[in-house]
Amino acid sequence: MTDRHTGVTVPARFRTEDCSLKDVLERVGDKWSILVVAALAREPYRFRALQRAIDGISQRMLTLTLQRLERDGLITRTVIDLRPPRVEYALSATGHSLTVPLRSLADWAEEHRAGIAASRARWDAQQSGSGS
Numbered sequence: 001m002t003d004r005h006t007g008v009t010v011p012a013r014f015r016t017e018d019c020s021l022k023d024v025l026e027r028v029g030d031k032w033s034i035l036v037v038a039a040l041a042r043e044p045y046r047f048r049a050l051q052r053a054i055d056g057i058s059q060r061m062l063t064l065t066l067q068r069l070e071r072d073g074l075i076t077r078t079v080i081d082l083r084p085p086r087v088e089y090a091l092s093a094t095g096h097s098l099t100v101p102l103r104s105l106a107d108w109a110e111e112h113r114a115g116i117a118a119s120r121a122r123w124d125a126q127q128s129g130s131g132s
Contacts, residue, residue, distance in 0.1 A: 027072050028098060032057055032065040037091065038106075040075060041099045044090035074098060 027033055032054070039045060039053045051062050066089060069075040074095035080086040091099070 024072075027068060028074075030065075032061055033069060033074075034102060036062070036065050036069060037074065037095060037098055037102060040089060040091045040095065041102075044088045046086065046088055050089060069095070 028037075035054045035057070036050070039050060045053065047062070047066075050066075051057060051059065054062070057065075066075065066077070070077050073092055076090050076092050078088045078090070080088060
């Protein structure tokens with residue numbers, strides 16, 4: 001298929017018209033989804049405990065993130081019949097499989113963190129020195 005704007009042939013796996021790579025990457029690539037998956041990789045959590053485990057996430061953002069991850073089949077939501085009812089969130093099998101590439105990404109980030117920080121400092125110095 002040829003992209004109508006650029007005239008470039010787009011491989012089928014990169015087309016955006018269907019539930020494709022773009023949709024999946026938007027879900028698993030956003031900051032809050034990654035942090036929720038990373039937390040749930042350690043253990044299942046109740047809502048408030050999960051919120052405490054993820055620094056800076058608001059109640060609303062955690063609620064939306066959990067709903068989206070559940071919709072995509074990455075987490076499970078289990079209601080435990082107690083008084084009051086208890087809700088627990090855990091990774092599904094698909095969610096667990098996501099931890100493998102996330103671990104690789106985290107390892108890469110750790111390995112290159114210092115170099116990226118140095119590059120940012122050089123770029124920032126150049127920008128401030130050029131009057132831009």
